[in-house]
Amino acid sequence: MHKLLALFPLLGWFYVSIFVFVVFEYMTKYRFHLIRRIFYGTFGLYAVILSLFNLQAEVQLYAETKKTLFDRFEQKISYESGTYYNTYYRVFRPLVHRGQVVHLLNVSAREYHYARMYLFPSSVVISETLPKSPSLAVVNTSTYASLKQVRVLGQSGDKYLIQTEVGK
């Protein structure tokens, strides 16, 4: 018995109500229409109240929506991903070609995903250090300042697309 009682908190009023109602329906062979109406009426009203609160929340979200609704795409993408669209798609993409591998140094996973998308069909890899062999890389200003014998192919903000000739 105590094991059955222990099920109560596990199931909660949600499953217990269902269980009691279903047993009642089967035992009474669906004869008590009034009980059925009270059951569905009560929980239906509860569902309507919850729904109205949710719909109110949806309507209230419009205040946030209208701030950016009529902005242009370039503005909207900048709100979510900063300068990635401009840096990687507008500036760096025309400078790289299919089959080339671009090494990204000191970037977050999020920036890596955007770079991988915008630099396609070039390949993009995250690197800890610049490779020994000549290669393409995207570095930030502080890393660039410490490099020698590199050629800058493009720059956007604090990002440089460089061609290394000797690894550092």
Next chain:
Amino acid sequence: MREILIPVLLIWINYLGVGSFIAYFIEKVEKKMVQEVHPFPFWFLLGAVGTTFGQFLFSQIGVSLSLSFSFFFMLGVLGLYLSRKCWWRRPNIDWNAKHLFFWSIIIVFSLFFFTRSVSRVMYTWDSIAFWVPKMSALWSENIVRAEALVPFNHPEYPLLLPLTGANAFLLTQAPNEVAAKGALFGFTIALLWSMGSWLYTKIGGWRAIFWIVLFISLFIFREHVGGEYVGTADILVGTYMCAGAVALLYKRPLLAQILWFSLPWVKSEGLVFAGVTSFILFIYYPHLRLWMTMVGTFLLLPWRFFIQAIHVDSSQYFKFGELYARPWVEYAVYSIHAFREEFRNLQKWNLLFFFFITLSLTRFREICAEKSLHIIYAGLAMQLVMYMIIFTVAPEEQASFIAAAVSRLTLHLAPTVLIMSSYLHAKKYQSA
């Protein structure tokens, strides 16, 4: 916002037209027209699959996406011409204040969802990791080939969503994610329209209003159609499941089967539901077996062959080589409890599953007695069992995997669950 309206409308018209073309032939085979339901949502869903799957097939013989899109656009225009008599087909119902109120709710909240969706670009982690990159790569390559899929996560995922996005990029001539979101919103309209037609014609009155308000207010649904919840393609799985269920309840088994066979083209998880329902349909409708076999073979095999040919894993979940010893019983029990908890999460699902479980248990005999209900319930049950198996065997840390996935997997079932609940509830009152 304004720059996306024309591309989005062109894609919607294309999908509607191609869908009407396909529906024209389905109606010839089934020798039946749906007089009491709006055809447009079914056209849209059929056309979306027809266009994107056709673009994938044309790509395999070297036809570019832009050329195949133009071809399907012309086919769509032809389809709209052939089905011109259906444009004004209306369900046989009286217009009254309740009816107007019912559709006003759908239209007003669709506008809220649409504006919320297009006010931001896609930013959930799955969008950034693979959905938008695939759209961008397919648009950039202008053809479906392995190179456009393999660099990104989940190359095995099918292409309904990426190709719809790529078509939007094609028409805006930029990787404009807002246009892609606008085009994808057509699926939400199709879902609400098909559900609305069903509820108002078959359930009617205040009860129809109750069910549609319950569905529209669901937190997980609102977040998905607003583009603010991880699992960008999951609402599309729910849409096709629900549309197929509505078609079957209207006694349109072939249409239902085509919509359900489209599920694996929406997302891999849909294969279970498609397989189970198609198997039972195959048994119950012998006169349609040839068509069902042809449709199934046509929709399932090419993508499977493609996945094999480009040497990527066909599933992320069933990696039996990576299985390690686990306390299997505890894992399975935990998976069951995950759904038990999910169903009673009122903040996410309101009382949807409360009504569904209650009605399913109290109307068990009626479910067993009606063919359409067998099929839909078998599909839902197997899909649920499959998710529990996935949660048990997937080579990932179970608790965090469940926390990340259980709501969006439940969303696959939710629209069909609502249709079933409304139907059983209406039946109950008729017989009471």
